[in-house]
Amino acid sequence: MELSPIQYFTISIIPVLLAITVHEAAHGYAAKHFGDKTAYFLGRITLNPIKHIDPVGTVVIPGMLLLLSAPFLFGWAKPVPVNFSNLNNPKKDMMWVALAGPASNLAMAIIWAITLGLFKSSGASYALFIIGMAQVGIMINLVLMLLNLLPIPPLDGGRMAVSLLPAPWSYKLASIERYGMFILIFLIVSGLLSAILLPLLRFFQGTLIGIFV
DSSP: OOOOHHHHHHHHHHHHHHHHHHHHHHHHHHHHHTTOOHHHHTTOSSOOGGGTOOIIIIIIHHHHHHHTTOSSOOOOOOOOOOOGGGSSSHHHHHHHHHHHHHHHHHHHHHHHHHHHHHHTTOOOTTHHHHHHHHHHHHHHHHHHHHHHTSSOTTSHHHHHHHHHSOHHHHHHHHTTGGGHHHHHHHHHHHTHHHHHHHHHHHHHHHHHHHHHO
16 A cells, blocks of 8 residues: 555654664763763753754654655754763774764664564554554665765764774864765765665665565
């Protein structure tokens, strides 16, 4: 049964909120583990979506993409504040703090894939709703994982690259952070982002469904 845009929007609320809020909470938890308690003191290490919601990035953008039947969803939350200078080993630990977000999205995509496998053959009246949520959950989490792994500061992949590169190169990469969002907007408008993400998204979706469904 094909879902209407409103029905699709409804089943997407929980997966989208979870994907974005767990991603940010994971950053905060990792930062606390490696010595920076900024997010902890501000109450941002929580799964309460109200603490993380950005009206535009969490609500408007994903909602518009859903209603426009975009090939994939993405959005963002209010970034969890991290003071990298407070980390035990700032350059090294920055990688783990940055990686925590995409890693949490991969974990959630796996959980949604398992859920899809469990309910796919169910005859329960609510199974279609759960299946729809699981499909959206797999997609939004994989998109957030792949998008954030792009080596563009301030995306997580950019911070990971800054952490891993030798000092001269890491400084050069970190210096373009102020232009990071403009670069991302260019990739979106030019269609390059879709060209990069869609093949990877299909690969990971197919792999998870092949393993768990």
